[in-house]
Amino acid sequence: xxxxxxxxxxxxxxxxxxxxKQRLKGAQTGHSLLAKKRDALTTRFRAIxxxxxxxxxxxxxxxxxxxxxxxxxxxxxGDISYLVREQAKAASFKVKAKQENVSGVVLPAFxxxxxxxSDFNLTGLGRGGQQVLKAKEVYAKAVETLVELASLQTAxxxxxxxxxxxxxxxxAIEHVVIxxxxxxxxxxxxxxxxxxxEEFFRLxxxxxxxxxxxxxxxxxxxALPIADEISPPTQEIAADDSPGDLLNSKDEDVxx
Amino acid sequence: MASTSxxxxxxxxxxxxxxxxxxxxxxxxxxVDKQKRNFLVVDSKTSVSTIEAAFEEYxxxxxxxxxxxxxxxxxxxxxxxxxxxQAFPALLEIPxxxxxxxxxxxxxxxxxxxLFGD
Numbered sequence: 001x002x003x004x005x006x007x008x009x010x011x012x013x014x015x016x017x018x019x020x021k022q023r024l025k026g027a028q029t030g031h032s033l034l035a036k037k038r039d040a041l042t043t044r045f046r047a048i049x050x051x052x053x054x055x056x057x058x059x060x061x062x063x064x065x066x067x068x069x070x071x072x073x074x075x076x077x078g079d080i081s082y083l084v085r086e087q088a089k090a091a092s093f094k095v096k097a098k099q100e101n102v103s104g105v106v107l108p109a110f111x112x113x114x115x116x117x118s119d120f121n122l123t124g125l126g127r128g129g130q131q132v133l134k135a136k137e138v139y140a141k142a143v144e145t146l147v148e149l150a151s152l153q154t155a156x157x158x159x160x161x162x163x164x165x166x167x168x169x170x171x172a173i174e175h176v177v178i179x180x181x182x183x184x185x186x187x188x189x190x191x192x193x194x195x196x197x198e199e200f201f202r203l204x205x206x207x208x209x210x211x212x213x214x215x216x217x218x219x220x221x222x223a224l225p226i227a228d229e230i231s232p233p234t235q236e237i238a239a240d241d242s243p244g245d246l247l248n249s250k251d252e253d254v255x256x
Numbered sequence: 257m258a259s260t261s262x263x264x265x266x267x268x269x270x271x272x273x274x275x276x277x278x279x280x281x282x283x284x285x286x287x288v289d290k291q292k293r294n295f296l297v298v299d300s301k302t303s304v305s306t307i308e309a310a311f312e313e314y315x316x317x318x319x320x321x322x323x324x325x326x327x328x329x330x331x332x333x334x335x336x337x338x339x340x341x342q343a344f345p346a347l348l349e350i351p352x353x354x355x356x357x358x359x360x361x362x363x364x365x366x367x368x369x370x371l372f373g374d
């Protein structure tokens with residue numbers, strides 16, 4: 001019974017039993033907490049998954065729109081890509097990361113952080129300035145969508161990883177730690193029971209021996225007073241009477 | 257978990273064709289700093305190794321929060337993209353003008369599909 005399954009290698013004592021029981025309780029509490037965490041994360045994960053899917057599809061449309069407005073710019077002003085590329089200096093469109101906490105998991109979320117005012121020098125784009133501005137706005141909107149999507153995706157990646165880790169832990173506790181502790185408790189209990197029985201048997205044995213000894217003593221005691229009762233008169237008799245009786249009383253003494 | 261020091265990541269980077277890059281630069285994501293750009297224009301003459309080098313550089317830089325890459329460009333370095341699984345910078349495959357978006361090729365959507373599948 002104690003050999004079945006894995007168990008901790010500890011000495012079977014009552015203290016170890018108490019400790020192991022406490023650990024089992026702790027493991028069970030931990031298991032239920034982790035299971036709850038996993039459920040919360042999975043709920044969140046499903047929601048994000050859905051949003052990611054939607055956002056990816058939305059992104060396709062938004063980017064199409066943006067490309068179209070850029071085509072309008074090209075039509076109105078000619079190719080400006082070289083100019084735009086050369087004028088890029090410091091980013092005016094940045095993102096800011098903020099944290100969000102979902103049951104102990106830090107999920108970053110990106111926020112658009114636009115520097116107000118245009119640092120683009122649009123000189124040289126005499127014609128179609130309006131189209132350029134419009135394209136700029138459309139692209140800014142598109143990038144906002146992209147940023148939103150990126151934060152969803154990051155959350156998705158992190159949650160995925162965390163859920164895996166949590167699952168591993170839940171399974172490890174459920175299938176390894178708890179059975180092992182239970183086995184240990186079984187082992188300790190059986191060993192303690194065994195020791196109890198041995199102790200009981202030993203006590204019984206000692207008691208039986210004591211009883212036997214006591215009985216022997218009693219028997220001896222019972223025999224002794226008779227001898228005592230018999231011998232003093234004999235001694236007296238011996239003292240009083242003839243020395244021939246002395247031999248008899250001496251014979252009595254020899255018994256001891 | 258790669259969530260360390262995402263506070264100072266605040267730039268976007270882009271690898272894409274001319275139109276995509278131009279549009280995104282118009283929106284103002286461009287950042288040039290000591291000859292280090294955060295955008296790469298890919299055309300038919302750009303070699304795969306250049307794209308790979310740029311991809312490696314942008315994914316290793318500490319100030320980039322989101323890396324945008326055109327899907328047809330991502331196709332060229334697909335093994336690298338599929339292997340990439342860090343949270344930061346977030347990798348986003350975007351459609352381009354000439355290449356409509358195909359959700360079945362996206363490495364993230366593939367994972368989504370797999371998760372929904374089982």
